[in-house]
Amino acid sequence: MRYAATGLTLLLWPLAAWAQPSFDCAKAESSAEEAVCASPALSEMDVEVSRLFALALNGPNITPDGQDELRAYQRGWVKGRDECWKADDLGTCVRDEYAIRIDELRREYADARAEDGPSMGPYAYVCDGMDAPLSATFVNAGDPVVVLRWLENVRVLPIAMSGSGSRYASDDMVFWIKGSDATWTQDGTDHACQEDDIG
Incomplete structure (x- = not known):
């Protein structure tokens, strides 16, 4: 996990x-x-x-x-x-x-x-409607967050309440993971994402 x-x-x-x-x-x-x-x-x-x-x-x-x-x-x-x-x-x-x-x-x-610890990644995701891949690093030291990178952008989203999977959210962005699939909501638009095998 x-x-x-x-x-x-x-x-x-x-x-x-x-x-x-x-x-x-x-x-x-x-x-x-x-x-x-x-x-x-x-x-x-x-x-x-x-x-x-x-x-x-x-x-x-x-x-x-x-x-x-x-x-x-x-x-x-x-x-x-x-x-x-x-x-x-x-x-x-x-x-x-x-x-x-x-x-x-x-x-x-x-x-x-080289060694396992309370951070994992980065993992690459390919998202519908996005020309560039999305990178996600999961930080579970302290209060869990995800660091998202795409193009020249970087955002840190804290973990949020979720009925299933893991959901990270701010006021204007959500990254919701269920297995190897994810939904990335940016500017009100949902992008379906899949973890890249080579990420």
Whole structure:
């Protein structure tokens, strides 16, 4: 089950790893870090970013130059996350920054996908009426979300109530999965989607 990990999937993952974020909360330097320290859900996402970063950094497929580049991008990402103090909703901004970083690490570094954990994907979907594929990364650390990418767009949708399957929704977009099929509703238009075998 790659989406909305609940029950057995979460029980199999070591919950003790989610107790604290990857940094020392006594030395939190930004309102974003303070938000992470105050939220078990954000702490879990922080631990997952740290885990994926370590897998990518120490994996067999990265060069020394690649390691330097990854470290630089990670520092840049931390600076961007810390800019969330400017957002209307600090918690949502921080959550989205973590979700997008998880997606980036999984998309760009094969070694970050080398071990199972509380994030999965990205998976490719082919959707009716769309010229470009849709990419979905499922983040089950913290409160489950899906990161959707198409063309130059990226959106983070939180999990929502559903009678069947897994439904992720915001005010203007829904991604509803049932098995390998999905419905993606964007701008009031439903697109029937099928997971791509090569995704």
